Amino acid sequence: MSFATFYQRSIDEPSAFWTEQARRIDWHHPFSQVLDDSRPPFARWFVGGTTNLCHNAVDRWVATRGEQPALIAISTETNTEKTYSFRELHAEVNRTAAIMQSLGVGRGDRVLLYMPMIAEATFAMLACARIGAIHSVVFGGFASHSLASRIDDATPKLIVSADAGSRAGKILPYKGLLDEAIKLARHKPEHVLLVDRGLAAMDTVAGRDVNYAEQCQLHMDAKVPVTWLESNEASYILYTSGTTGKPKGVQRDVGGYAVALATSMDAIFCSKGGGTFFCTSDIGWVVGHSYIVYGPLIAGMATILYEGLPIRPDAGIWWSIVEKYKVTRMFSAPTAIRVLKKQPPELMQKYDLSSLQALYLAGEPLDASTSSWISSALGVPVIDNYWQTESGWPIMTIAKNIENKASKLGSPGLPMYGYKVRLLNESTGALCGANEKGVVVIEWPLPPGCLQTIYGDDQRCVATYWTTQMPDSGRPAYSTFDWGIRDEDGYYFILGRTDDVINVAGHRLGTREIEESISSHPNVSEVAVVGVEDKLKGQVAVAFVIPKVAESSAEGRGRLEAEIMRVVDQRLGSVGRPARVYVVGLLPKTRSGKLLRRSIQALCEGRDPGDLTTIEDPASLQQIKEALLG
Incomplete structure (x- = not known):
């Protein structure tokens, strides 16, 4: 099947198309309606179906892939590496879920994670998914004021954190920042669950702070049943920067997100169970949620969680990981590749990279010289992709597993299935023709996996994203706030932001x-x-x-x-x-x-x-x- 046919079916027959894709995951109870579009600009997918992200990422693989590597946690900051099989990951997630339940966390409660890139962060995310709690991961680089604003918005019952993170050998004391944030916040969590890495001294608050390792000993053999969630219940909140100063809590669903990720891992990332996926992002960003934690595990792959820099202890560290763990698919950002481009080439050439089949780059526009250099150096396809926190998975790229279409330098590619991408003239609102600059918009409804709303604020969601109407259909249109241009072959080129959000090394x-x-x-x-x-x-x-x-x-x-x-x-x-x-x-x-x-x-x-x-x-x-x- 050509990609054009695949894509057009997703637009013309969305119910039939997404029913087929939904077979990629396990459903505890089948859905009764594929798409509920009765309340534009909102959309509900796979209505009435019950499923669970943790089950699809972990439980369903224990019987057939139990001893296969699932999570490979590597830290060049602490010089530690540990591999967890699917069976071991299942046990760790059950322990963490039992700890959360013992602290009063249940279905619909929010759990805020302020953690470094350590295995326990992944356990906590999956444990939340298992028991129906809504996780909100806050990037460990944020300081107390930013953290406090997110605590007040999400009102978590529990915060999971650690004594410290580390970057370039410098200890970053998380606990002190967290304590200050809780002081600043109006909302106070009932408990703080702490992973003590032994990196920094911690002052603990009696009655509130709980030691993770001690709790694990109490729940070593815990078996926590999966909580089956209706497809449209919230799975997580992820805060993204806005122009008003108040962060926006992007709310994601369960079923639509699982289906979107499962489909993307096959159609876009050409991933096979048993392979190894190395995404160099951070779990505090959407790429980390989708393609460190959930996507690879849903596909039955091993996923690498990396704490450290791309040039420490030297600029060959990522390539040594590719060789050692036989990485098949790698996902990074142009900024990181530009850093590596400046390093001695022998630091890449000394490693056997024959397992690597493709490199995917996203987070910011990919310049032609960087793309050409890394493609030549690795000898594999380099595939750009464009998306946002709000979309949860790529809006534009090349779906190589549907049709091996060529990439174009400087372009993230073509609109993906489910996304009816258009360009509108900023002044007139008219549709743009080929090679005419316009604002990139997506006609409603958004496909599965995209934002449901801004947490607790439907009105702000509409006012922020949905103030545009399509001139031809009259339907609402989601604004990406990006300028773009489309060439005569349908490839898009992203030209920059229309609002006051900037993109620093892939961080908005x-x-x-x-x-x-x-x-x-x-x-x-x-x-x-x-x-x-x-x-x-x-x-x-x-x-x-x-x-x-x-x-x-x-x-x-x-x-x-x-x-x-x-x-x-x-x-x-x-x-x-x-x-x-x-x-x-x-x-x-x-x-x-x-x-x-x-x-x-x-x-x-x-x-x-x-x-x-x-x-x-x-x-x-x-x-x-x-x-x-x-």
Whole structure:
């Protein structure tokens, strides 16, 4: 079957198409309706069916693949490696599920995970899925203020954390950050379950804090039955940056997500049970949820969980893992590959990479030179893919297992099955033709596996994503907030963001979040943050601040910049730290007071600032130019 036929059937006959795909997973009770589209722009998939993510990822493989590797946890930070078979993973998940139940966690309760990349984090995610609790994983790089806002939104009954993480040999004490976050938060969890790695001293709170290892001993032989969930019950909440400063909790379902991942592992990632999948992301991001934890395990594969950097102890570490564990499919980000491109080639060439069949890259646009280099160096297809936290799985790529179509440099590929992707003219709302720039939108309904809503806020979900209507069908359209262009062959090219979210090394950051943290500095009057193109990271944040008390000396400006960096580290974590903070006396604004972000960004990137007919004071642009010149 050609991909065009496969795709068109998913659009024209969604019920028949997704009924076939739903056979890829186990259902405890069959669904009575494939798609409930009675309440646009929302959609409910596989209505009435009951299933469970943990069962499909772990339990169903114990009988046939019980001794096969399931989870391979590697840390170059602590120099540890441990492989868990499906049978061993099943036992660990049962223990963790029993601990959670003993702490009062049940179906529908939220459990927040603030953890490093360790096996216990995977156990906790799967344990939540097993008992019907809703997990919310917060990236370990976030600082206390960011963590507190997520605690208040999710209102977890339990938080699972650790004494510390480690990056480049530097210990990152999680427990202190968590304690501070709980102090800042209005909501207080009943318990905190702590994995003590022996990396940092911990102060424990009597009656609240519980030691994970001690609890495991109490539940060593636990057998916790799977809680069968209706397909549309929530499986997890994952927070993503927004333009308002308040993080958005993307809520995912159970059945639709399981079917979407099972289908993608076959159609897109060409994965076979018994293979090994190495996704280098973090479980705090959507790629980690879908393609470290759930996707590979649902496909009956071993999955690698890696704590460490791609260049430590040396830049051959990832390739040594590929050789040792016979990795068949690898998933990473262009930023990481650009880092490795700078390293001596012999660090790759010394390893046997013959098991590797493909490398998938996502998180930011893939430039042609990086793609060409890594494809030539590995001798395998390099397949770009484009998606978002909200989609849960690729929106655009090349589905090689359906049809081995060619990739095009700079393009993530074609719209995937189920996604009716269109381009709309920003000014007129009309459909764009070939080679015409427009906003990338997806016509309702979204396919299985995509966001159900923003947790606890349907109205915000509609107001954020669904304010556009298709000019031809009149149906609602989901906005990706990305510019794109489509060539005459139907391949899409992503051109950047239309909103104020920037993409740093595959991590989406709201400029408003960074601005709010900078504004908390006592000597900051106004601030503007823009995303600026960076050859290594794709984009970096650059800040321009107007101080309350002017800093006339270079030394004073340098001191203020360093102080602001520390403030952002404390409030957002290093992930939100700007690459530079420039001190200016004016910020470019329109006469109505709107910041001219695109003009600031253009100057930072050495481009023409564009139409400035509405600028209030042209001298403000000159100040930006002078600041950039130093």
